[in-house]
Amino acid sequence: MRLVVVGTVAFDAIETPFGKTDKILGGAATYIALAASKLGGHSGIVSVVGGDFPPEHLQLLQNNNIDTRGIEIVKDGRTFFWSGRYHNDMNSRDTLVTELNVLGNFQPHVPESYRSDEFLMLGNLTPSIQKQVIEQFVKRPKLIVMDTMNFWMDTAWDDLLEVIGMVDVLTINDAEARQLSGEYALIKAARKILQMGPRFLVIKKGEHGALLFHKNEVFFAPALPLEEVFDPTGAGDTFAGGFIGYLAQTGDISFSNMKRAIIYGSALASFTVEKFGVEGLQQLNNEELENRIQRFFDMVQFDIKINQAQV
């Protein structure tokens, strides 16, 4: 099934302790769609770029089975640009530059041919834009996954809550879950957020893994301990793209399939952080991905013999 992705397509310039890049291909929708394509998925992006956006980048997306007809090109505008510098621990970063450019006036237009698709991923964007995208669908998609961030909690609270009320799955990090709910304990935070509308909540904890909440159930997926974290940019978007890409590809949105989807998202994200930009995803082959999925499986397996212990 085709997946529709709305989100930024952008230039990133990244500095890490290991090196720096010029303006390279970035953006939430880019990582999401590329991650989904690695699972055999077909996706269509809804976004906007400027006249400075190189045709090779569009070609790269198309070569990965990604429909780019929904990417509006504003000929006399410039593409959204973000630049950041990671600290030595690779867990924190400073934003050096944010130029909204054409994103500042973005009015999303979902192509006719996308409007009956069943899987919709709302990448991190202004909540009102996310809402406009949902409203352009002919019928409500089977599954809507929404990513967001603390910035919108600070600046667009009411809009944000409205969109959260319209989606099936919300993905946020642990600090954002605490901010959104006003609860420190994640299990309490999850309970409150599940009352805001989404049936599923994914809390991303970066190098500490991810939690999936649904009703009274919780699933925990670890992050692989990696030799090198080279560039964390795009890790969260890759995770989200792997997650919804797996669900769209299998057509199964049960809780047990969502567990697998989380593992696929985590595995794909582990490749993204090992290289600059989208390089890790681009170079990835199926065998490497399967080996890594197996490592996730092995890492958490244990058998229990309940009743053996005596209290």
Add this chain to the structure above:
Amino acid sequence: MRLVVVGTVAFDAIETPFGKTDKILGGAATYIALAASKLGGHSGIVSVVGGDFPPEHLQLLQNNNIDTRGIEIVKDGRTFFWSGRYHNDMNSRDTLVTELNVLGNFQPHVPESYRSDEFLMLGNLTPSIQKQVIEQFVKRPKLIVMDTMNFWMDTAWDDLLEVIGMVDVLTINDAEARQLSGEYALIKAARKILQMGPRFLVIKKGEHGALLFHKNEVFFAPALPLEEVFDPTGAGDTFAGGFIGYLAQTGDISFSNMKRAIIYGSALASFTVEKFGVEGLQQLNNEELENRIQRFFDMVQFDIKINQAQV
């Protein structure tokens, strides 16, 4: 099999956002031995207390199948006292008081009847004292587990490395693993530490779970997301006590049994943090423990269908 535990038996005074205690029973050896006793284990403590240590506390330990003959009582001395205040996030704390008292001149004496026991837990203490305990054994125990902390890395580096070279399992937290190895990535840190002597390394990450490293294998155990963290004091010691207690009780020190031991340690620690001091452990019954072990199992289980995804 009997487990020998060396470590502090102490008074703690604890302040948390939820309340405060007067001087209550605490100390690493206390939590370790009580946790092991919850798995049916029989342990003997090697420690020292002052004349101010109430007979009821010794009685409590004895009632839990703990041999206290190795706890020296210095009649005219005072018991080790620690006081701390936890911050609102419950992950950081300020030490308000540390009175070494009788611990300042502690010369451990392992009772004759303990000296052939096969499981030895070195709770966090001066490395030279940990070493003296090992040397008093008639033959080397089958398994020696050592806990330590950053303080000894700062003040007793050479002694610390010597003891680390004598043990089978080292348990430290993630920051300590980084400090000990000089490596930020935990997988690299683990590789270096395993070259220092221990065959197994447990890296404790608190609310983010624990990692067990052995040769090229890694096992990850999550921490349960809890409703309330009431008092984190003793969580690490409870974890260690559950870990070695399970191994001693089953007599099996294979990697696969160590995985189970980590889960038992994690489950027991989750009860400790739900109450002040040792109360959570004391009130725990077998059914509650088994239910929690089952929750750990359920939380990480997923099945995979490798080859389903197409790259």
